[in-house]
Amino acid sequence: MTTGFTSFPLAGIALSVAFAFSAQAETLRVAADPVPHAEILNFVKKSDPQLDLKIIELTSGINANELLAHGDVDANYFQHVPYLKEQEKALGQTFVVAATVHIEPLGIYSRKVKTLQAVPDGATVAVPNNVTNLSRSLYLLQKEGLIKLKAGYNDPSKNQATPKDIAENPKHLKILEVESPQIPRTLDDVQLAVINGNYALEAGLTPAKDALGLESAVNNPYANILVTTPKLANDPRIKQLAKDLESTQVAGFIQQNYNGSVIPVAGK
Known part of the structure; x- marks a missing residue:
């Protein structure tokens, strides 16, 4: 009787374990x-x-x-x-x-110039067209001294920037918004392109080596x-x-x- 009685809970446990393993697997x-x-x-x-x-x-x-x-x-x-x-x-x-x-890290790339100092007046800059990466691009352009955003726009985690928030644009850069995956293809047509790291890698670029300007990883949101x-x-x-x-x-x-x-x- 004892053996017969204990077989039921053991069978139940075995089924439960098997079911849990199956679900997890x-x-x-x-x-x-x-x-x-x-x-x-x-x-x-x-x-x-x-x-x-x-x-x-x-x-x-x-x-x-x-x-x-x-x-x-x-x-x-x-x-x-x-x-x-x-x-x-x-x-x-x-x-x-x-x-x-x-x-x-988001990077600035070019096939037209070798340094950011050599960017000509009126240059076109391709940037991502989604809200967050567009803002991220503008902060990077500000970090590299190419533009200046309105007062208070110094923390990308707090304020989303758009081209309307550019306060100073000494080189009269033209901001061209493009779908992020397509930006590497614009490199032959624009002076600068701001490219997400993953799309840069897919395009055969090495951000740490090829970018003219690169986001810092410190406190990066x-x-x-x-x-x-x-x-x-x-x-x-x-x-x-x-x-x-x-x-x-x-x-x-x-x-x-x-x-x-x-x-x-x-x-x-």
């Missing part, structure tokens, strides 16, 4: 920009084989936050917090930051993040991926492979 779908995000995720996939990752590389025109909101992916890894906040407003959604991983939904925030798979992305191993991978063009903010 389900594929985790993560949307990511090809460089460096998908490359970093592929490193995690190899170093943590127990985490079943499906990496969905983003192409131009696909909004990874819409994919996440619609349940087409479980997380995304491509953006920074200021951009995420704008997306939450635009989509009427609330998301959760699961991990803070790296910084891709634009660290790239792993984002998920409130429903999945405590999912063991998300927790494990977050732990992996903030690990010393991933920090080492970033440092060894991107030569200062991508800078880890965790695990150092």
Whole structure:
């Protein structure tokens, strides 16, 4: 009788454990920009084989936050917090930051001039057309002495800048707003281009070497993040991926492979 009685709870426990393992072992779908995000995720996939990752590389025109909101992916890894906040407003959604991983310094590039001092009067500057990276670009142009924003515009985390907020423009620069992924293609047509780090890398540029001006990583509010939904925030798979992305191993991978063009903010 004793043996027969104890077999039921043991069977129940076994089923519960099997169910929990099965749920945890389900594929985790993560949307990511090809460089460096998908490359970093592929490193995690190899170093943590127990985490079943499906990496969905983003192409131009696909909004990874819409994919996440619609349940087409479980997380995304491509953006920074200021951009995420704008997306939450635009989509009427609330998301959760699961991990803070790296910084891709925004850079100023040119195929027309070799120094910022040589920028001619009336030069055209291609900049990202989304609100946060446009503001970020203007702050970088101010940092490099090419423009001056209105009084009070000295902290990009507090004030979003637009071209209307340019107070001084001694070289009469023309600001040309372009879709971020397309900006590297403008390099033959404009004097300067302000390019996100990931798109610079995809275009074969090395930000730490090729940029005429580069954002500082110190107190930079634009660290790239792993984002998920409130429903999945405590999912063991998300927790494990977050732990992996903030690990010393991933920090080492970033440092060894991107030569200062991508800078880890965790695990150092």
